[in-house]
Amino acid sequence: MGERGDGGAGAVDRGRVETAEQRADRQWQELLQETRVVQTGVQILLGFLLTVVFTPRYASLGATDRGIYVLTVVLGSLATGALVGPVSFHRLVHGRRIKPQAVAWASRLVFTGILLLLATLTSALVLILRVATAGPLVPWLVAGVPAWYVLCWFALPLWARTRHTVKPEE
Template sequence: MSDDPRDGKYSRDQEDERERLDRHWNELLQELRLAQTGTQILFAFLLSIAFTDRFQDADVFTHDVYAATLIASALAMGLFLAPVSFHRIVFQRRLRDRMIPIAHHLATAGLVFLLIAICGGVLLAIDVVLSRTIALVTVAVIVTWFISFWYLLPVYVRRTGEAEE
């Protein structure tokens, strides 16, 4: 096994527990920065469309999808921000070993709600310009696409990586 960290196969024995926790925390923070920004933009957009005349005249289905999408977006944003609050409360208490797994689960749950919010936003937009059937089929394809690239591909890579070890 190579000792060069750039090749992605350096020995885990080279870093101590504190360095490993710091690395995991920093990686998680970078991921959360990206997810938070997109979620906040989506949330702001959703808040603004509720007050348009065209939306007021929309049918019950559109209002229901909108409500579910707005709630999913708010929940995603809350879950992505939760590790920040968690960190502020446990800061300098030497609890990083407990904080990181919890923050991981919060971020993972946030991704599920973000997936729902993105698909709801797409459904709202496509339903305006195409038929509802086409909008629903399009969203089903998008859900499949997200699940494939967000979950199935990483699980496949993880399993093949474990098999190589």
């Protein structure tokens, strides 16, 4: 394993000493753990969304709200597909000795799934707030909640990546 110094301030992480295959195995395991968290949430959300059309309230929705509902279900379905995709991908290429490439493709699928989840949650929020209330806070909430997701899911990690990434020694 690589050296990390004494762990105090100013310690330099010199990285891991691992083969490309070991790195791919580790990255695959990390990706699976991350995917398990988001997969469960998106599947529960989609399951809930699929039941809405069978409720009595659905019949009273206007054309716009029905359109938002359909868009939300489609986005949720696309998010589910992208987030389940790495499992199928792994099954189909297992044993073909292309794990580094499989990790790269699976990572892209998960990132796409996260973007689609953001769109699904935003669309669901628009629909729920349109049906639940017509108050003056609705546009602010519809703008604020996705902004919060973007901050938590993208801006903060990118800031930390930029601020705290140690460049390898030359």
